Structure formats: structure tokens, C-alpha cells
Amino acid sequence: MFDQKSISLQAEVDKNIRKLKSKKIYLIRHGQTDFNFQNIVQGGGVDSDLNETGRAQAQAFYKVYKSIPFDKVYTSALKRSIQSVEGFIKDGHKHEIHPELNEIHWGIKEKIKITEDENDYYVNIVNCWKNGQTELCIEGGESPNAVAERLRKFLDLILTREDEETILICMHGRAMRIFLCVMLNYELKCMDQFAHKNLGLYVINHTGSMFNIETYNSLEHLEE
Secondary structure: OOOHHHHHHHHHHHHHHHHOOOEEEEEEEOOOEHHHHOOEOOOOOOOOOEOHHHHHHHHHHHHHHOOOOOOEEEEOOOHHHHHHOHHHHHOOOOEEEOHHHOOOOOHHHOOOEOOHHHHHHHHHHHHHHHOOOOOOOOOOOOOHHHHHHHHHHHHHHHHHOOOOOEEEEEEOHHHHHHHHHHHHOOOHHHHHHOOOOOOOEEEEEEOOOOEEEEEEEEOHHHOO
């Protein structure tokens, strides 16, 4: 038999659980740029525009998801991120720019075309990250640990905004992988399990206490 005190305590717990706000996050990578197309390293130090294909990708995404009642649109401070959600911004959705969402900085490798030798260098650093050495970075660049630190600050911010139940975030490939690890409480060495494509979509639910992925790198909106 439960006594009255136990019943009251359980009622208080149930009340607090109901107070927890759920949140749905639509998370996309920016559309294609000429740097993407030409296989040139493009990190946080490169502020490029979308190319024709990227603009078409952005329009295709907007066409499919324009009816979603986003409470806020968040982007990085880089043009390719902002341009990818321009349709939603023009529709009057509230928009905030957060440099915390910028791509990882690739240091001395920024704006360098990926050749066989350059790819070997890249593969080597990624393999180090997969082995758990996420404090390492390319000379002059950022480590995954540093990117995760700034992304945690952004995540803490949006979780305080209880009135924003449905949000759209546009960011960048490597930073997105790190962000998904941060949200799901994965070790950063696991980040490469999260695939990404230009204008690929993840949908993530926050139950009030944890995150789960509903949609994984969907490209259905680009099929036309």
C-alpha cells in the first residue's frame, strides 16, 4: 500500500515531467558551393556563396518544408549557411546567426584542392580522431574538442528557450557531425558514423531529457 506521502511525491514527479518541454530540431547542412564541387577544402575560414546547384537545393528544401511552423531559424555566420534557408527568412521566420555553428577551421589546408597527397593528410588526421585523439588539429586550425565546446554553448542556449518547440538549424558537415555527438552524448571519435550531404536533413527530437534521431540524412526533398 502506498501512503499519502508517497502518492504526493509521485504526483509532484509526474507534474515536473509534464513541465519538460519537447523540441523538434530540423538540422541541415548548407547547399553546394563551388568549393564543394571543385573538391577544395572549405572550413570556417572560407566564406563562400552557394553555386547554382546549391541554390536549387535550397529552393527544393524550402518547397517541401515551407509549411513547417518553425519558431526560429538558426544559422552559422557564414554566407552559404544563411543562403541555404533564405526562403524561410524571407517568409518572416525569426532568424538568428550564431558563429558557434561555423564549420571547423581546417587551418593551413583551407582553400587547398584535395590531391592524392592532401587526401592522405586528411585521412591521417581523421583516423587519429577515430582513435580518440580529438584534441588534435591541423596546423592553424581547430580540434573537434574545441568545436564541441562552442557547440555545447549553443545547445545550452536553445534548450533554455522553451517557447521554441520547432526549430531549423543550418550549419556545416564536420561541425554537424560533432554537434550530433554532443546532442546524443556520443564520444567525438564516433562522429564519422553520421553521414552528411549538401542539404541533407536530420530530424532530432528532444523529449525534455534526451535526444533521439527521427530522420537520418534524408535527401528525399532533392529527388526531383
